[in-house]
Amino acid sequence: MANCIRFIAADAVQNATSGHPGMPMGMADIATVLFRDFMKFDPKDPSWPDRDRFVISNGHGCLLLYSVLNLTGYEGITMDDIRRFRQVGSNTAGHPEYWHIPGIETTTGPLGQGVGNAVGFAIAERVLNATFGDDLQDHFTYVFMGDGCLMEGISHEVISLAGHLKLGKLIAFFDNNAITIDGPTSLAVSDDQAARFAASNWHVQEIDGHDTDAIREAIHNAQAVTDRPSLISCKTVIGFGFPTISGTRKAHSDTPGEDEVSGARELLEWNSKPFEIPEPLIDAWRGVGSRGEATRRQWLNRLDASPIPVKIEFERRMRGVLPAQWRKAIARAINEMSGTDTPMATRKASGLVLEHLTVAMPELIGGSADLTPSNNVKTDIQKEIAPGKFSGSYLHYGVREHGMAAAMNGMALHGGLRPYGGTFLAFSDYCRPSIRLAAMMRALTVFVMTHDSIGLGEDGPTHQPVEQLSALRAIPHLAVFRPADGVETAECWQAILERNEGPSLIALSRQALPPVRHDHSPGNKSAKGAYVVLEAESDEPIVTFLAAGSELHLAMEAHEILRQEGVPTRVISMPCRLLFEQQPEEYRRTVLGSSGIRVAVEAGIRDSWDRYLGESGYFVGLTEFGASGKAADVFEKFGITTEAIVRMARHGISEHEL
Amino acid sequence: MANCIRFIAADAVQNATSGHPGMPMGMADIATVLFRDFMKFDPKDPSWPDRDRFVISNGHGCLLLYSVLNLTGYEGITMDDIRRFRQVGSNTAGHPEYWHIPGIETTTGPLGQGVGNAVGFAIAERVLNATFGDDLQDHFTYVFMGDGCLMEGISHEVISLAGHLKLGKLIAFFDNNAITIDGPTSLAVSDDQAARFAASNWHVQEIDGHDTDAIREAIHNAQAVTDRPSLISCKTVIGFGFPTISGTRKAHSDTPGEDEVSGARELLEWNSKPFEIPEPLIDAWRGVGSRGEATRRQWLNRLDASPIPVKIEFERRMRGVLPAQWRKAIARAINEMSGTDTPMATRKASGLVLEHLTVAMPELIGGSADLTPSNNVKTDIQKEIAPGKFSGSYLHYGVREHGMAAAMNGMALHGGLRPYGGTFLAFSDYCRPSIRLAAMMRALTVFVMTHDSIGLGEDGPTHQPVEQLSALRAIPHLAVFRPADGVETAECWQAILERNEGPSLIALSRQALPPVRHDHSPGNKSAKGAYVVLEAESDEPIVTFLAAGSELHLAMEAHEILRQEGVPTRVISMPCRLLFEQQPEEYRRTVLGSSGIRVAVEAGIRDSWDRYLGESGYFVGLTEFGASGKAADVFEKFGITTEAIVRMARHGISEHEL
Structure with missing residues (x-):
């Protein structure tokens, strides 16, 4: 044989x-x-x-x-x-x-x-x-x-x-x-x-x-x-x-x-x-x-003989259908986030969202590559899985980013579980081969990556992602989310769980960020990948800012300064390029608008933004590895500030003789 | 204490x-x-x-x-x-x-x-x-x-x-x-x-x-x-x-x-x-x-007491100065490459260049992560390093891409050696954390990565790089070379060895490619990062093609077809984006030219080309993982062909009403 x-x-x-x-x-x-x-x-x-x-x-x-x-x-x-x-x-x-x-x-x-x-x-x-x-x-x-x-x-x-x-x-x-x-x-x-x-x-x-x-x-x-x-x-x-x-x-x-x-x-x-x-x-x-x-057939008989709720739950989990209560969990989280003016790190917001989600969704199985307290990935109700004891829903993966990612892929393919696991965004490099395979298989693995820029501060360049956001957005079918505040974080988690086309990665800040979305309206704006967060006061805006994550509020501040100078600008938040590219052309055109000048802002390299910038390449970001220091000092050192954004806009205006 | x-x-x-x-x-x-x-x-x-x-x-x-x-x-x-x-x-x-x-x-x-x-x-x-x-x-x-x-x-x-x-x-x-x-x-x-x-x-x-x-x-x-x-x-x-x-x-x-x-x-x-x-x-x-x-001081005395040639050679090696004979070795390699019409894989060309270089440069220490015959990295004169026996200059690293890269970084930092090591380009993901650190430290490590696109054929999507070229070009200070034929391969090796600002990665084809550089003129064109390989027959070219590696000859064929139709086009070869970006603005502007329409071609995703494409985004390449099949069939399947490039140019012309 x-x-x-x-x-x-x-x-x-x-x-x-x-x-x-x-x-x-x-x-x-x-x-x-x-x-x-x-x-x-x-x-x-x-x-x-x-x-x-x-x-x-x-x-x-x-x-x-x-x-x-x-x-x-x-x-x-x-x-x-x-x-x-x-x-x-x-x-x-x-x-x-x-x-x-x-x-x-x-x-x-x-x-x-x-x-x-x-x-x-x-x-x-x-x-x-x-x-x-x-x-x-x-x-x-x-x-x-x-x-x-x-x-x-x-x-x-x-x-x-x-x-x-x-x-x-x-x-x-x-x-x-x-x-x-x-x-x-x-x-x-x-x-x-x-x-x-x-x-x-x-x-x-x-x-x-x-x-x-x-x-x-x-x-x-x-x-x-x-x-x-x-x-x-x-x-x-x-x-x-x-x-x-x-x-x-x-x-x-x-x-x-x-x-x-x-x-x-x-x-x-x-x-x-x-x-x-x-x-x-x-x-x-x-x-x-x-x-x-x-x-x-014996197994099918046992399934049929199971108590009805058990059978229903088993089949739901195996089919990967979300439970009835999950929408309420998300709604509660969004509600919580939109009701505050207090600055909050998006990693912390993510942790609060997970508190709700892990109650509603027993299929969520969390973990971290030895950064549990930093990634905010373990919730109060999650019990730890321990050697020979598997009744929990949280795994200490140890300092094993690659192994964690590959094991999560296995869990996602197995059926019955929705795995998510955390590390620092810089260490996405350590598990990139498994992220790629998740994307190739369209596995619904979720990578939670905190400390998503030079904003992590003192740990310095080895820990500060610079090229990682662009490098991850380059992977086909991988949805890379980078929310700007608590509301967007909750919206991104909603989009992640609703997504059936492949893995997701959510990049979260270490540092606290001011809320930008007080005006929470029905519908998940982040799920469209990008949306207008501030319209111009004129029908003929001169400048359009594009930003994501911790730099969005800087662009919004620049908008306000220019508004006071009488320069009409628009601000687009783009938490997920992939989902934006999947929108109908009409929507994309409306969001991007027709202002002559576009300025993109991200504490990373420009490559994944270049397609929106055209020849001008007006970009406020990084061309270099980071530095060790307090977050604010590091942003200042590399010129990623409201003032620099305003300057870049003015530079564009003068180049275009507008 | x-x-x-x-x-x-x-x-x-x-x-x-x-x-x-x-x-x-x-x-x-x-x-x-x-x-x-x-x-x-x-x-x-x-x-x-x-x-x-x-x-x-x-x-x-x-x-x-x-x-x-x-x-x-x-x-x-x-x-x-x-x-x-x-x-x-x-x-x-x-x-x-x-x-x-x-x-x-x-x-x-x-x-x-x-x-x-x-x-x-x-x-x-x-x-x-x-x-x-x-x-x-x-x-x-x-x-x-x-x-x-x-x-x-x-x-x-x-x-x-x-x-x-x-x-x-x-x-x-x-x-x-x-x-x-x-x-x-x-x-x-x-x-x-x-x-x-x-x-x-x-x-x-x-x-x-x-x-x-x-x-x-x-x-x-x-x-x-x-x-x-x-x-x-x-x-x-x-x-x-x-x-x-x-x-x-x-x-x-x-x-x-x-x-x-x-x-x-x-x-x-x-x-x-x-x-x-x-x-x-x-x-x-x-x-x-x-x-x-x-x-x-005793050591210095021993150094001084060494035979003069030994002392000179030791100090040369430790200072990282290239030996006198290296230029001749490169010249010989270029000469060999430019004298042929026979299609040759760039991995094979690289192997031939290394044959000359390893004779001239005893500091070169080669190796592969168990792909020695595929990467063409071991030359005839290289003896293998074996357990306890270190008189060779070639290392079988085993299936350990990450360990190889980190160890090469150590060798590069130690002084006295110029390490290069091979694997498949898709598996650059496995050693990305070490590539990043090489770039951060400006270590002169050389990564030889063959099988650089869907052109590797039958091994299929797990082995076919798609996003890797853009993802690697995103790393600050890493010079990513992708030569188009034998001459460019030799020129790229020359640029790699002359580079003192950081690590280099050379991406090489598995498949044979037609020579594009018969006209070898003095000076290293590839070292400028990009250059005009075919000028238009008119002072007012309508289309500029940008390409690298195995797709350059397709763009050159498209140029010829359009020429016969009376459409003047230019073709730019861009073997190294980083080096091009470091050229004076005048040179960059001259190379990129002012034709209204630019079309970039690469068997990969577009992100690293977007900055040259402007709003149009005319790009012939991939948006998806590859497929298993004969190389030609796979290129055909994904529409990376001369015809597709011509079509894209015509599409641009019609959009611009030219």
Whole structure:
């Protein structure tokens, strides 16, 4: 049965003259035993909420996943699809892409990410189990990983987190083939992986990855260990079956060539043509695929037998529908924010919004990469998740931004939870690969990033984001919110929760900001991405200010100074460029207006504003890293002040001879 | 003597009402023993090439470093400077900034980076030792690190690399105080750090970090171990001396308050006023500072006694002066490139340039994060560095992009080497925090990033950069080069090596590209950042195309089609936006020209081009992640073709009614 996987992989790579045959051929035995004897799944319902999750973190081995999905009878993938491996328009991409074929649980390829997602799946499972019990949520998460995954830093973060949390239902298989692209792993790594995992509180077994009895026994043992995650380190031969290139780097990602493929046919006594599987083997694999149906029906019966409110709540959570009470929670928060004149940091406003939201939405699961008191992300009602104790809704992720982001992606994909997690905006760089994957998968992960500019003050340039806002706005499908006060913060949270098209990131100030939105009117202005916050007193405004976040009030002050001088100006608040770009052209044109001069203001670099500035490039912001000092002094030092904005407007007026 | 550090730290934080007293007070005993009894340094010559390197990776504890520099007599830092801790304009920033005070070896603060830099220092030392011998290069690298550093993924990458390479002269001190910002480390981590380091081939000792005899003995032992790096895990009390907050998270980064500070004075019997150090202690510390002068003079004598060519070469390398033969090497490469009509991938061109450069420049130290054959970064003459064997100039970094970048920064800062390292451009995200720090420190690190667009083809969206070019161009001081053919590739390498203002990144194509620069004329056009590659046949061109890299030849084809239609167009190649922005205004204006319509072309998002496009935003590029398929098919799918560029130009012409 394992040879079915091997030859689908070898023939598909040979046919495409591109791809990675080595991993599927090396891990075929492990996959066969896992799916045949253990995996809880039913190809008839790929999204069954209590299915076991299966992730290949070494995503270049996607043909292993494609072939298993095809062989066990998932309808989304035919042998013709596999024949079109790596072609434009086919669903069998060069790396597995989330749900391009139902059964692909997450997008992998950038190494180590899948391990992080798997830890997220395993956390989600335990958290939901704590709420809904064994009857409704009780599954394993299995993850395959290669030498590369284990060299990546992210693997340390999530292995350490998983061991700490005692994720007993997480079982990881290390494809210990000792080969990477450059050659033998001895070129670059000497880690004792078994000892390393043991040091992080994992149960560890070392086996021959081609000994099916040993694999079966190891999985049995791993399932029996409930107080620790399990590593099964499998000694394998990369490209198992190739006569000359197996066990070498040539088997990793080279097209094997006809000789190797036919040699493998001889060695493994495989007489079928490419993409043809002998009938008895098809039957055996289809049998594996149909094994889970009865289990799924029992689960459905248990769901039906659950108390009605439990069933309704479970289904609501799994479908990702917001609860009835969430609107009231937002309304209360907005009400609270609009009733004050007291300056407030938007991180604090966000914390107050979350106080309401976490009461209304049990699916919210918060956390921080060791900046809980700074990010304002833990609310009064949230209980902490602790090792082996999953009845809470707040996670101390430790100083692990990357691991947090990847785990949150896993939780978001798992279903039943809406994860949000905090760090400083400057450290978005530390988790950027996972933010990107969230965007690519359209996962509804929420990144809460405080200390969003030089306004954080004394910690200085290493902690002050400068280029991060523009760099994050550059990521397709990532909605970057930067609210200017409490009302906008609440509106942005509303927009985040209503958004179904991808992840969101909310950038929040450390420093207190004066409220700018006393006039709270019905409708979510921030959700349109940008809106006019101050109109000109004339039908022919001369200057339009664009700003976001902590600089909006500076632009509004500049407006007032110029108003007194008789210069009519408008002020646009732009909390989210992506949502603004998605508005109808008519709205966009109305907001941007037709004043000859536009001045943008942000305590960051100009790149993400340039499209609105035209040739002039009137921008008040930064071209340089920040400095350590009191927030006000730092703003002064870099010339981001009301006076500088007024000067820039006057400069524009003189250049335009207006 | 340790109390001098403690009270400078406590008083400075109390005075600034901002900062982190806990680490300096907790690690004061370790620092005192290390500097008093071991460190090879001389405040009279902070840049002495054979000094021991000292890094605090837990950079928030900068006051420990500031106080030791002050106490031992570095001239760059006075007690008044420390009094102005964390104020704008002072040199005592909230985190240590590279060479703001001579003696600060690297900028730290983002956790884990310093460990990576230290590994780089230790590699550089061994590599230079292999060339210049014990007489000229033979020093230790010491690094302090906290719980946070060891949770970060990057720590895994560099610990694993250091253990693999057997960096016997690297000694790391773990500030095992079991406290982070959120509270006790038991909230988030259960790793057995000693076992973890042992699993990565480190020599490990565990001691009481307040027992000066134990510290001394441990350092002795660590120095004696020459075939492995050493970890000294020090059990410490954070904020040692504070009566009530010591040992708690309140000692980490809170202003302690007058009561705690005076309580500490009582407990530790410290009777001096803030920022005053008793005469005998000053004397003792100054004695420590003067201990190294004799050693340095002996070293200078050895340098003077070296054969003249060795001395000259050592000094050249340490001053970072390019060797005489480098210009010929570049000229040869350019000559080779301009003599061909054969399409060539720019990664391949880069490899050919490196063949010449590595012969001419022994200071070049190459490497790749396990993509050696893909990045074309290893040349024929380069020998591999292997565990314990440092006579080579090529490093297999393993699948550790982040660790590679941080280690390269360390090598660049160390002096004597010019490091370059390769990965795929999409994975620049994995090492972005280190790229940022290179830019902040103006370190001359070179990032070679191949597979620079959807043109990489079959590997698909996870591997295809889309937003990365714009996101990288957003980083201040980072010169991002994207050459269009072989000649430009050689010119870009020339510009990279001549650049002294910060790091460079060169983005290179996987796919072959037609040569565009047959007309190689004297002078480095790419070094100006942008230049006119095709002039219009008319004095009044209607359209100006801007492009870079693999899309330049498409714009040039569009130019030809429009020329035949009688539409005069110009084509600008822009291999480096940063260098272009640094040209005189006159040059910039001449290059950009005054045609009414500008069309930019790049297989990426538009953000970094927007400033040249004005209101129109005529851009042929991407708004979406890529797709898996043959390169040509993927370009076609996303409409990045000559025809699309022509259409966009025509569209602009019709909108402008020209």
